[in-house]
Amino acid sequence: MGLEGYRRRVSEAKRKSIMDAARAEFQDSGFTHAAMAEIARKADVSTATLYKHFGSKEELFSAVVDASYSTMGLGLEDAQTAKTAKDALTKAAESYLNMQYGMGLNALMRAVISETPGDPQVGRDFYARGVVMRNDEVKAILDKLIERKLLKAHDTTLTSRQLAGMLKESLIWPAMFDPDFKLPANKDKIIDEALETFLARYAA
Amino acid sequence: MGLEGYRRRVSEAKRKSIMDAARAEFQDSGFTHAAMAEIARKADVSTATLYKHFGSKEELFSAVVDASYSTMGLGLEDAQTAKTAKDALTKAAESYLNMQYGMGLNALMRAVISETPGDPQVGRDFYARGVVMRNDEVKAILDKLIERKLLKAHDTTLTSRQLAGMLKESLIWPAMFDPDFKLPANKDKIIDEALETFLARYAA
Amino acid sequence: MGLEGYRRRVSEAKRKSIMDAARAEFQDSGFTHAAMAEIARKADVSTATLYKHFGSKEELFSAVVDASYSTMGLGLEDAQTAKTAKDALTKAAESYLNMQYGMGLNALMRAVISETPGDPQVGRDFYARGVVMRNDEVKAILDKLIERKLLKAHDTTLTSRQLAGMLKESLIWPAMFDPDFKLPANKDKIIDEALETFLARYAA
Amino acid sequence: MGLEGYRRRVSEAKRKSIMDAARAEFQDSGFTHAAMAEIARKADVSTATLYKHFGSKEELFSAVVDASYSTMGLGLEDAQTAKTAKDALTKAAESYLNMQYGMGLNALMRAVISETPGDPQVGRDFYARGVVMRNDEVKAILDKLIERKLLKAHDTTLTSRQLAGMLKESLIWPAMFDPDFKLPANKDKIIDEALETFLARYAA
DNA sequence: CATGAATGAGTATTCATTCAT
DNA sequence: AATGAATGAATACTCATTCAT
Numbered sequence: 001m002g003l004e005g006y007r008r009r010v011s012e013a014k015r016k017s018i019m020d021a022a023r024a025e026f027q028d029s030g031f032t033h034a035a036m037a038e039i040a041r042k043a044d045v046s047t048a049t050l051y052k053h054f055g056s057k058e059e060l061f062s063a064v065v066d067a068s069y070s071t072m073g074l075g076l077e078d079a080q081t082a083k084t085a086k087d088a089l090t091k092a093a094e095s096y097l098n099m100q101y102g103m104g105l106n107a108l109m110r111a112v113i114s115e116t117p118g119d120p121q122v123g124r125d126f127y128a129r130g131v132v133m134r135n136d137e138v139k140a141i142l143d144k145l146i147e148r149k150l151l152k153a154h155d156t157t158l159t160s161r162q163l164a165g166m167l168k169e170s171l172i173w174p175a176m177f178d179p180d181f182k183l184p185a186n187k188d189k190i191i192d193e194a195l196e197t198f199l200a201r202y203a204a
Numbered sequence: 205m206g207l208e209g210y211r212r213r214v215s216e217a218k219r220k221s222i223m224d225a226a227r228a229e230f231q232d233s234g235f236t237h238a239a240m241a242e243i244a245r246k247a248d249v250s251t252a253t254l255y256k257h258f259g260s261k262e263e264l265f266s267a268v269v270d271a272s273y274s275t276m277g278l279g280l281e282d283a284q285t286a287k288t289a290k291d292a293l294t295k296a297a298e299s300y301l302n303m304q305y306g307m308g309l310n311a312l313m314r315a316v317i318s319e320t321p322g323d324p325q326v327g328r329d330f331y332a333r334g335v336v337m338r339n340d341e342v343k344a345i346l347d348k349l350i351e352r353k354l355l356k357a358h359d360t361t362l363t364s365r366q367l368a369g370m371l372k373e374s375l376i377w378p379a380m381f382d383p384d385f386k387l388p389a390n391k392d393k394i395i396d397e398a399l400e401t402f403l404a405r406y407a408a
Numbered sequence: 409m410g411l412e413g414y415r416r417r418v419s420e421a422k423r424k425s426i427m428d429a430a431r432a433e434f435q436d437s438g439f440t441h442a443a444m445a446e447i448a449r450k451a452d453v454s455t456a457t458l459y460k461h462f463g464s465k466e467e468l469f470s471a472v473v474d475a476s477y478s479t480m481g482l483g484l485e486d487a488q489t490a491k492t493a494k495d496a497l498t499k500a501a502e503s504y505l506n507m508q509y510g511m512g513l514n515a516l517m518r519a520v521i522s523e524t525p526g527d528p529q530v531g532r533d534f535y536a537r538g539v540v541m542r543n544d545e546v547k548a549i550l551d552k553l554i555e556r557k558l559l560k561a562h563d564t565t566l567t568s569r570q571l572a573g574m575l576k577e578s579l580i581w582p583a584m585f586d587p588d589f590k591l592p593a594n595k596d597k598i599i600d601e602a603l604e605t606f607l608a609r610y611a612a
Numbered sequence: 613m614g615l616e617g618y619r620r621r622v623s624e625a626k627r628k629s630i631m632d633a634a635r636a637e638f639q640d641s642g643f644t645h646a647a648m649a650e651i652a653r654k655a656d657v658s659t660a661t662l663y664k665h666f667g668s669k670e671e672l673f674s675a676v677v678d679a680s681y682s683t684m685g686l687g688l689e690d691a692q693t694a695k696t697a698k699d700a701l702t703k704a705a706e707s708y709l710n711m712q713y714g715m716g717l718n719a720l721m722r723a724v725i726s727e728t729p730g731d732p733q734v735g736r737d738f739y740a741r742g743v744v745m746r747n748d749e750v751k752a753i754l755d756k757l758i759e760r761k762l763l764k765a766h767d768t769t770l771t772s773r774q775l776a777g778m779l780k781e782s783l784i785w786p787a788m789f790d791p792d793f794k795l796p797a798n799k800d801k802i803i804d805e806a807l808e809t810f811l812a813r814y815a816a
Numbered sequence: 817c818a819t820g821a822a823t824g825a826g827t828a829t830t831c832a833t834t835c836a837t
Numbered sequence: 838a839a840t841g842a843a844t845g846a847a848t849a850c851t852c853a854t855t856c857a858t
Binding site for chain 3: 692729732735738739770780786792809813
Binding site for chain 5: 006007035036037047051056057183
């Protein structure tokens, strides 16, 4: 128990250290230009140890991308308690942006997109879990608001995408084309106006 | 003059041939995986000739991307003649999609995103001329429709992004993560619903 | 004594288990491509335990090769009892082939040859004990047959090599160049004709 | 013509230089331990140039092995003119040995055998062209001697292997297990005795 | 002015062996 | 005494770019 437990703890610490280093490297350099040796160096392990944990560069990249999904919860609670639909959706939008910018997900998305022609599966996986799933969280919020009579009933699968699209066009897309892109000063207005347009049609 | 003219014509033909080959290669393989030797082979010139025309891979890529802007016009005419705002905007949306999918611009956008960390300028240029400019064309259409009293007056800089965003979320973004992505069967409904949401707020 | 005896027995069991696994691995993959980690896995011990028993890959290989000599006996008995020289020598040839093919010695010989440039001693040892010694067994048989007046007296050191060579050329050498080589259908004829040629000169 | 011819000459010189370096390296180190970088260094070219000429290490090895076949002619002429069968066959045997030892073919054969478990085709090719074909040359000599009534008619496919086998057992095989093996002092006696045994049965 | 052969730096991955527990 | 995680050196192959003809 002592030995096994010790080993497990060390192993998990190394694994985490590798994933942190890999995430940083992939965000900085993209998939192709990230170097396994550099990741190993940053993680303070040998390349062989790195390969014990992750059988290939692709596998390591997938693990890093996967790990970023788990942190992506938008939180449904506000939809339950918020006084108005607009309050609930504003919170969700801000939560989304904090996550995306706070964790460097823009850079990771660029890396995924870059690798898509060479390895389409990683792109499709990311889209399914990183994009679709988050849109489905928006849909769940909308459904809850409809249940609470704060919104009209309607096809929320479709409209969750409308809402997400209005926001992303100005707040996410530009970051794909500029590594130094920062959220614009009128971010709050953009969110507010998007919600107004949405609610013009769907408010109860 | 005869000889000189001949030479210039040959040179320009080669230049065009190189750019065509390069565009095809960048679209197929992305920036990083595209190989200069392969581009030269496809263009039926030597690598040295290729480098005479374009001093580096980045320069060639920039030239290819630049050339693609010119094909990105949306056409303002319909906004002048269409009977309703919806008609005009539907036409614009379809025109946009035909262009994007017909010319392989999705693949080119992926390549640009891919190259962005390594060469931010090309990403910023593309965004300014390939994205912002097209959004501004939408804005021009909206302005025209307002002038014709088919829409309420409002901040069209902002709302052109809303409209574009609603459409792109379902019709463009997914293609960034999947090289085999095809326009979905309910494309027309997506366009229609986006316009309904938009017009719920901005119809005259 | 009980404890010590137990430990010795366990240790010897592990040693045997390692050698069996190593033999299989060397036969399958040759010396260079055999992996110590794989041998340890097959033997169900840790790599560290493996190295406690055998200080290096070369040492382990030598041990495996050494152990194979003991299985290489041809048996002199038939030479005593057989009615004719041809009978005795046919039996010896068949015994030789059964051993060589039954125990995978072809693959082991390939591995030894493979390791010869890197570790000449193992090659020379194998040749001395695995080849020369077996030829000397043939010589002993010939001497016995001369004693029994079934063959003419002659230099049997030299002719044992002639006889072995005629057989090996068709029945062993080809297996060095083809891991899937099987004994040919006309094996018996090859043996018979080799003996006829031999006896044309040396029959009593 | 000038340019093209110049380039062809340079290219062929480099190719030859690479093949010489590769042959030396493969003979010294065997296939697996031979390093492409070292071959390039010895040949005084870059690794990239090496790969322009030979697409892979396997391809280079095959080319080296192939090239050794072409030098393997035993010469049928002596069989036409020699006074006795023994004279003709002695010449052939000596020619064979000169070739094998003069060109370092023993080391190359070891390399082929080493690589056989990993890449069986190279082993089979070598056997077909390096061993069988030379045995067939011996067969052709025997057939010619039969035609000239210097030998009895018989199945020369089979007996050419007998003759080759008697010689190789003492003069080639030992070299597989010892990189420093030299032809023994009694080489001529071994050849002579092998021929006597052979002729005891097949002399006219 | 065009050629294409040559360059050399850069990178993922493997494996025999050691060592802290 | 046994473990198995960690090491680091070693190697085939690619590609943007240059230069002698």
